[in-house]
Amino acid sequence: MFSQRIGGLAPSPIRAILSVIDRPGMVSFAGGLPATSLLPEWSGTVPAELMQYGPSEGEPELRKLVSRRLTDLGLDAPAERVMVLSGSQQGIDLAAKLFIDPGTPVAVESPTYLAALQVFRFYGARFTGLDDxxxxxxxxxxxTFGNPTGVCLTADERAGLAERCLASGTVLFEDDPYRELAYDDVDRTPIAARMTGGSWIYQGSFSKTFAPGLRVGFLTASADLYPSLVMLKQSVDLHSSRLSQRIVYDAVTAPDWDARLAGLASFYRNRRDDFEELLRRHLGGLASWTTPGGGLFYWLRLHRPVDTRSLLDEAIARGVAFMPGEEFFPGDPELGTMRLNFSHAATDDADRGLAVLADLLRTACPDSVYPLEFRSTT
Ligand SMILES: Cc1ncc(COP(=O)(O)O)c(C=O)c1O
Known part of the structure; x- marks a missing residue:
C-alpha cells in the first residue's frame, strides 16, 4: 500500500522522548532544548513555553477543537487522529511521500489544484481519472468548491466516489480548504465521512477562513494511515509553529468565530455577485462559465481555444494577473481556459482588470462573438 521509501520510516526516538519532558519533576538531558528562562516573551501575552519545542501532532487544545468540528461533520476524527499541519499544502506532501513511487497511479480530477499536481509529479505519480x-x-x-473550477460535487457524486474507493481499496485523499466559503445551499458532507472500513485522509486549513500567513492547517486520517503521517511530519519540520497554533486557537474559540465565518461568506458572496456582473459585461461574448456556489474562483472556458499562457506576459505588462487554465491539467491541457480569483480585487479594480482581459482576448481571437452576448450558465 505504501511507497517503497516508507519501508525505512521509523518514529523519531528524540520526538518520543521529548513528548514526556514536560511532565512535572522530569529532569531532561534529552533533546537540544534552549533554557526555558532564556526564551523570549512576546508582547507579554504569549507564555514562554510556547516558544519551546512542542508536539509534532500539534497543540492538544487545537487538536481537540478541530476534532470536535470534524466529528460534527460526520468524520471519524478523534483528537488522537488529528494532526496540525504547517498549512494544508504540507498534507499534500506528506500523503505523496506516503504513497507515491515513480509510476504509482494517482487518480485526480482534471483540472485540479496545480500545487498538488506539482507535488505528485515530483514523487513520480502517473495520473489517471476518477471514473475507474x-x-x-x-x-x-x-x-467542495474546488480549485480551479469552483465546482462542488453533488451528494450522489460524493457517494459514488466513496463507493469506488472502497471497492478498489483506493485511498481517498479529500482536500477541503474552501468548505466554509459557501454562498449557495449545497451538499458539503465530506466524502471521507462515507469511508467507513476504507483508508482515507481528510484535510482542511485556516488559510482561507483566517490567515494564510500563519500557516496552520490540519488533517485527520483512518487509523491505518495516521501513525505513518505523523512520522513523516516529524521528519519534515518537527512540528508546526506553536505561536501560530495559539493565535488560531484563540480566534476559533472567541465568541465571534461563527459570526466571522458567516461574515466572510456574506462578503465573498457579494464579491462573487459583483464579479459575475462584470464578467457578463466584459467577457459575456468571449467565454462561458458556471457561477461557483462557494470558494474563490471562476473557471472560464473561452469560445476560442487560445492558449491563455500566451496572453499572460501582455496581461501582466498591462497590470493584470490571472492564472492560465492550462496549468491545472494532469495530462494534455484543454486550451482556452482561465482561472480568475474574485475574492481579492476590489470591484473597481476587477472592472478595470476584466476590461483589459477582454481587450487581450478580442485581439487574440478577433472572430469571437462580441460584444455583450451573454452565455454564462448559472
Ligand atoms: C485545494 C488546495 N489545497 C491546499 C491549499 C494550500 O493551502 P494552505 O497550505 O494555505 O492551507 C490550497 C491553497 O490555495 C488549495 O487551493
Whole structure:
C-alpha cells in the first residue's frame, strides 16, 4: 500500500522522548532544548513555553477543537487522529511521500489544484481519472468548491466516489480548504465521512477562513494511515509553529468565530455577485462559465481555444494577473481556459482588470462573438 521509501520510516526516538519532558519533576538531558528562562516573551501575552519545542501532532487544545468540528461533520476524527499541519499544502506532501513511487497511479480530477499536481509529479505519480479506480493507489479530490473550477460535487457524486474507493481499496485523499466559503445551499458532507472500513485522509486549513500567513492547517486520517503521517511530519519540520497554533486557537474559540465565518461568506458572496456582473459585461461574448456556489474562483472556458499562457506576459505588462487554465491539467491541457480569483480585487479594480482581459482576448481571437452576448450558465 505504501511507497517503497516508507519501508525505512521509523518514529523519531528524540520526538518520543521529548513528548514526556514536560511532565512535572522530569529532569531532561534529552533533546537540544534552549533554557526555558532564556526564551523570549512576546508582547507579554504569549507564555514562554510556547516558544519551546512542542508536539509534532500539534497543540492538544487545537487538536481537540478541530476534532470536535470534524466529528460534527460526520468524520471519524478523534483528537488522537488529528494532526496540525504547517498549512494544508504540507498534507499534500506528506500523503505523496506516503504513497507515491515513480509510476504509482494517482487518480485526480482534471483540472485540479496545480500545487498538488506539482507535488505528485515530483514523487513520480502517473495520473489517471476518477471514473475507474481499479489501478489507483490514491484518489485526490477537492470536492467542495474546488480549485480551479469552483465546482462542488453533488451528494450522489460524493457517494459514488466513496463507493469506488472502497471497492478498489483506493485511498481517498479529500482536500477541503474552501468548505466554509459557501454562498449557495449545497451538499458539503465530506466524502471521507462515507469511508467507513476504507483508508482515507481528510484535510482542511485556516488559510482561507483566517490567515494564510500563519500557516496552520490540519488533517485527520483512518487509523491505518495516521501513525505513518505523523512520522513523516516529524521528519519534515518537527512540528508546526506553536505561536501560530495559539493565535488560531484563540480566534476559533472567541465568541465571534461563527459570526466571522458567516461574515466572510456574506462578503465573498457579494464579491462573487459583483464579479459575475462584470464578467457578463466584459467577457459575456468571449467565454462561458458556471457561477461557483462557494470558494474563490471562476473557471472560464473561452469560445476560442487560445492558449491563455500566451496572453499572460501582455496581461501582466498591462497590470493584470490571472492564472492560465492550462496549468491545472494532469495530462494534455484543454486550451482556452482561465482561472480568475474574485475574492481579492476590489470591484473597481476587477472592472478595470476584466476590461483589459477582454481587450487581450478580442485581439487574440478577433472572430469571437462580441460584444455583450451573454452565455454564462448559472
Ligand atoms: C485545494 C488546495 N489545497 C491546499 C491549499 C494550500 O493551502 P494552505 O497550505 O494555505 O492551507 C490550497 C491553497 O490555495 C488549495 O487551493
Amino acid at each position: 479506480l481499479s489501478a489507483a493507489a490514491l484518489a485526490y479530490v477537492v470536492p
